[in-house]
Amino acid sequence: MYRVLTCLTTEHDWRLVVLAGTICWLASAVAISLFHRARASSGRTRAVWIGLDAAVGGCGIWATHFVAMLAYDPGANAGYSISITSLSLVFAITIVAIGLCIALSSARQSVIALGGAVIGGGVAAMHYTGMAALELPAFIVWSPGIVAASIVFGSLFAAMALLVAVRRDNPVHTVAATGLLTVAIVSHHFTAMGAVTLVPDPTLGSDGLSISPTALSFLTAVAAFALLGLSLLASMIDRRAKSELHQQKVLLDTALDNMSQGLSMFDADGRILLYNDRYAEMMGRTGIDLQGRLLLDVLRQQKALGRWDGDPDQFVASVIAEARAGNSVTRTVSRNGRSIRVVDQPMKGGGWVATFEDITEWQAVQEQISHMARHDALTNLPNRTLFREQLEKALRLVRRSDQLAVLCLDLDHFKDINDSLGHPVGDALLREVARRLGECVTEHDTVARLGGDEFAIVQFCSDCEPSAVAMLASHVVEKVSAPYEIAGHQLVIGVSIGISLAPEDGKNPDELLKKADLALYRAKEDGRGTYRFFETGMDARAQARRLLELDLRAALQRGEFEVYYQPIRDVAKDVVVAFEALVRWNHSLRGMISPVNFIPLAEETGLIVPLGDWVLRQACMDAAGWSQDVGVAVNLSPVQFKNLNLVASVKDALSASGLPAHRLELEITESVLLQNTEATLSVLHELRGFGVKISLDDFGTGYSSLSYLRSFPFDKIKIDRSFVSELATREDSMAIVRAVTGLGKSLGIVTTAEGVETDAQFDLLRQEGCTQAQGYLFSRPRPAADVENMLIQPRQRLIA
Known part of the structure; x- marks a missing residue:
């Protein structure tokens, strides 16, 4: 040195x-x-x-x-x-x-x-x-x-x-x-x-x-x-080169730092070549030196800290193998309660680029969309789609010793409440019904809302007696029929239930639902508020009903309907003052069909609107040709009041026939007023405005008849035949008739008693001051050709 x-x-x-x-x-x-x-x-x-x-x-x-x-x-x-x-x-x-x-x-x-x-x-x-x-x-x-x-x-x-x-x-x-x-x-x-x-x-x-x-x-x-x-x-x-590289680096860093996704790049050995902060944040790797480190070492460190589940060696080996094979891999991992979708995209020459996207909110939205598509928005019960899927699943799982029942439910009188009190009250009532139905079933059963006031239940019972279905149906009827307290209103509804059983009544959802619907229709026919099991004859009756509906649609075109007239007599003068128009169906093959059989069907199918218009026009045409200026009364169905052209139809009928408006009397029932009070009253006032008389039919059978008399000044109230028939035998019926006639006198309203069949009834009505009467005592409904005879001849003393 x-x-x-x-x-x-x-x-x-x-x-x-x-x-x-x-x-x-x-x-x-x-x-x-x-x-x-x-x-x-x-x-x-x-x-x-x-x-x-x-x-x-x-x-x-x-x-x-x-x-x-x-x-x-x-x-x-x-x-x-x-x-x-x-x-x-x-x-x-x-x-x-x-x-x-x-x-x-x-x-x-x-x-x-x-x-x-x-x-x-x-x-x-x-x-x-x-x-x-x-x-x-x-x-x-x-x-x-x-x-x-x-x-x-x-x-x-x-x-x-x-x-x-x-x-x-x-x-x-x-x-x-x-x-x-x-x-x-x-x-x-x-x-x-x-x-x-x-x-x-x-x-x-x-x-x-x-x-x-x-x-x-x-x-x-x-x-x-x-x-x-x-x-x-x-x-x-x-x-x-450094300037260009710096610019590229700035651009790359800016892009990486502003990405909503996490990104990392690895070489063929799994070494981290590049990453952004979003990646470290999403994967819980902040505070760890990542640049240039092997992914395997990072995962081992995280596993030691309790931040990684699984085998790091196996995981990294799998990822590297997929990258070397040139396969793109997508997987979803969970970190800190968040769902992250990871996509590994292989690079040329080895290595891969991994992107990390937080899909927690996206998954929540997808789950919500899926839930909304398969559940009822009002009650959160399964809808028809999910109900069918669960029914199919239950049918696949059912064994020979198991019992599966499909119950179709329809609420009784719900429509009246919904129309009279409004949709918010109706919706609240449906939610409460859904809650009560949920309390009636077990965790193995399914309750669904199929739409409107229609519900359904799938009961799955393993190794139990068939009577279990009847017990469930009875319990549902009792539970749903109990009074409700909704928005200050005490409400009472009922429920009708139709039941089909698997595999006796069918082995697929469509067949079981169809037969449960047939049983439901039978429960309604039998008075509602009850349940019925499907029986073989129900299908035949349903087929007959469908044929009747087809005939009904064609009857107007074939001219099979006729208008019959029943006289209404003045009690004091004992003369005919009006006729009530009653429609009859004279079928070309089946003969005369009772109104009891086709009027409800016409109302259900909406055919009552064209049929009612025809009756109205025909009655006006007939009345215009009578020799005396007596009135004609035409019944209006609640369904007709939903038709926006009702007022126009009445005007057209009067105009075409030349009948003075004061000779036309339109009879409505309380159910018309239940639909939409304000709109209905507006129509009634408009009809009254050009001279038509308005009569309230079946008075005394509803729970709010007196309130209707206060809300609209009717020209006439008709005392229901149920009170008249027991007039001579029951004091309470006599008291009701006396009260109604007294009310009519006080309000200046004509009172008409329906269903008068005996002289005794007629004499009592005269004594109580009833204005008018009609019934078999005077005449049965007869064709239009007999009107003149009924006008001129004295009343017949016939006892029905």
Whole structure:
């Protein structure tokens, strides 16, 4: 070491030593910068960067050596062999290129260090080749130990320089790597110069192909300027590349930081190459150093912290295998109560890109949409779609010893409540019914709302008696029929139930529902508020009803309907004052069909509207031709009041027939007023406005008849036949008739008693002051052709 220091302090010109160090530093800085560029690129671009880096590094080593040799004073005139000097430059560039190729061939530190050591060997090869080019009258004697030390210094510091450079591309690591590479070159040169001992020999001299120190100074200056030029060019290229790279990095970072998705990129070994903060946040990996780490190590760390379930080795091996196979994989994981969809997309050359999307809200929306599509919005019960699915599932699970029943439910009188009190009350009532139905069944059963006031139940009973279905139906009737307290109203409804059983009545949903519907219809026919099981004959009755409906639709076109008339007599004068128009159906094949059989069917199917219009027009036409100006009464169905053209139909009938409006009397029932009080009263006032009389039929049978008399000034009230029939035998019936007739007198309203069949009834009505009477005592309903006879002949004393 003392020999090296002595050589450096006494045999060198310090000014040129500093210059050599400056050139070395500049060349090292550019070489490290170009090494970073080469490492960040691939293919042909990497080869270009390696070539430029080798040229700059080799020239820097060569210039450093010969500038330092100019600073060396050997004590005699010296020259330099041109060929060997040139060869030293070739050695420097070539070996540096080999070292760079080795260092960039792998990411392993041992390979990088080997590449750096080769570069250090290149420094040594250049130096000792350059020293062999020295020509002076003296022998050079080398100190082997110092020579070995110089080679070790160069290789060691060069290896360290590349290891520091690959750790991170930032100013701190770049300056440190530049300093280490400079130290590698300078320490080797001056240590090697310390190994030199000159032994004078006048016989030695130049061979004629040598170059003088002056010429060498010029060449070195040229080489230095070339180095500076290359350095400047490389610096400009590097600056431009760094600027473009920085812009791309800024754009990439901005895009990554503003993504709603998490993103990470992995190499073929599962090492994290790139990720954004959203990824770390979503996967619970904030506060963990992820860059450059193996995914396997990260997952093992998380498992140790209790943040990962499963086997990290198995998971990572599976992901890498899928990526190598080129398969795109989608999976859903749960993190911190959130659902995250992960998509692994393989990359060319190995590795994969993983995207992470929080789908918690999306899943909730999808579940809500699915729930809404399969459940009733009002009651949250399964709707028809889900009910059918669950029925199919129950049918698949049923065994020979099991019992499955389908119960179709229809609420009785719900429509009247919904129309009179409004939809909010009706909706609240449906929700309460749904709650009560839920209390009637077990967890094995299903309650559904099929629409409107229709509900259904699937009862699944394992190894139980058939009577269990009847017990359930009875319990439902009792539970639903109990009074309700809704919005200050006490409401009472009933329920009718039709029941079909599997497999006796069917083995598929459609068949079971159809037969339960038939049984439901039978329960309604039998008085409502009860349940009926399906029976074989029900299908035949339903078929007959469908045929009757088809005939009913065609009856108007075939002209099968007739209008019959029953007289209404003035009690005091005992004369006919009006006729009630009653429709009759004279079927071409089946003969006369009772109104009891076809009027309810016409109301259910809506055919009552065209049929009622026809009766109205025909009655007006008939009445206009009568010899006396008596009135004609026409019944209006509640269904007709839903028709917006009702007023226009009445006007058209009067206009077409020429019948004065005061001779037309329209009879309505309380159920008409239950529909929509304000709208109904508006129509009634409009009809009254152009002279038509309005009569309230079946008075006394409803619970709010008196309130109707106060809400609308009726021209007539008709006492229901149920009171008249027991007039002579029951005091309460007599009291009701007396009250109604007294009410009529007080309000100035005509009272008409229906169903008068005996002289005793007629005499009592006369005594109580009843205004009018009609019934079999006077005449049965008869065709229009008999009206004139009924007008002129006295009443017949017939007892029904």
